[in-house]
Amino acid sequence: MKVQDLFNVTGKITIVTGGASGIGYACAEVMADNGAIVTLMDIDPAGLEKAAAKLKASGAQVFTEVVDVTKKETIKRAFESVAKRHGKIEVVFANAGISGGPGFLNAEDKRDPSRAIENLPEDLWDRVMATNLGSVFKTIQIATPYLKENGGGKIVVTSSVSAFKIEQYVGTIYVASKAGVAQLLRQAALELAAYNIQVNALAPGPCVTNIGGGRLQDKAAQDFFATKHPNHRMATTDDMQGAALYLASPASRHVTGEHIIIDGGFSLGLAD
Template sequence: MDTLRIDRRVVLVTGAASGIGWEIARTCAAEGATVHLADISDAVHDAARQLTAIAHVCDVTDPDAVRALVDGIVESSGRLDVAFLNAGINGVPSPLQPGGAIDELSFAAWQRVLSVNLDGLFHCLQQTARVMKTQRAGSIVVTASTAGLRAEPRVSYPYVASKAAVVGLVRQAALELARFGVRVNALAPGPVVTNIGGTAPRSESSTAAWEDSIPMRRWGRPSDIAGLALLLASDASSWMTGSIHVADGGASALTQVSSSELPGPE
């Protein structure tokens, strides 16, 4: 379908050194787009070399750095057509894990996750919208999560809170930007194999518990998300804005845990 083509478009992907971000960048590059990869890690240079793409080291929590990133892309490539705002972290225990209960969680851990997942998104959304409003065209695609759509006891408090706020931001921005020709949508992945929770191996019991909550009986892969991302970047989704698109193997159709699994007094 010609409406799925993005071969003449300039694309930014944040959080692009690995995981979902890298797979989205790879898919866009394979479709012929000019792709800019941004990440806080120097590994973004190796990731970009694999794709013949352009690398940028950027801390999304720094508003000046984000503005410089977006301005640099427009200066070098002439415009910005698509922005995948994907940067995010977790690495904090859930309420089902030691240290993750509401009365045990440190404020520093809360702030660390919110600073990237919410403040960082705000900076990126603000700067990409600034450019696209002037162009009167563009597609902004934000990585939310099924954790932002319902309670997920296997996920940390700050992650759930940040992703719920992301959903609200996407819908609000979509209303403002619609008449400027700019679309804002979100991906809401379920459990996907990435390094967002850290590089330490997951326990067999945790892995099995997650798989048991997914009707398709497997974790997602970044490639399971990239096709949906391509759709939202392209003209095939030209009448879609303010939408949250779930890809989770059917997990959100189930109750995640039974009441007996929830923490409580002995």
């Protein structure tokens, strides 16, 4: 097969949650740049408009829907609106998520008492679980009937290396939420394989985005995480685009329940 057929997403009706920023925006961009018709869904209306304008400037067909992925009704309404506009939904990126704050060690490798497990607030648990895990469940639930109706489709979840790798510098609740995401998508992949629906995940390592109030935009934070990578740098969002396109395209048609770890070797450890 030719590369242009393997990775052909032309005209694919695509949804990206959390598409106004960061990794979601990068997924939307690679889909739009390759001819997909993309709807960005996000809780941030101003961010949505800015992101859509940027994508439209290169000629893409892009639409927006304001959605809070913790609220099933808002996701449902937005999916209905996409289906009404385009007649179907074929590719769904369940990407929206938030940070759970820093880990129990700070950048000086000292314990931060405010991040000790006994001091983590319960409302943070509820918020992170609802946004990172509950939202993926709700999005898959709402997407599935549309994909079944097409005779197949793609769900690409943004998981994390934190689903597998225990991390001192990443919030405990976040790590737990992503571990839940990993098993949820494998279970969904098993159930939906017979319907020709593939459910896979991007598993980024630390990546420069606006997550956590933009703390990873900080040069000091980037330098710190660079020292934890064997390739001596943090990811940027365009590092996610190859795997995003692969998982959304015919090239991955016999792949399901899988994570693609995109971390420059971060989870392998350090070399020199």
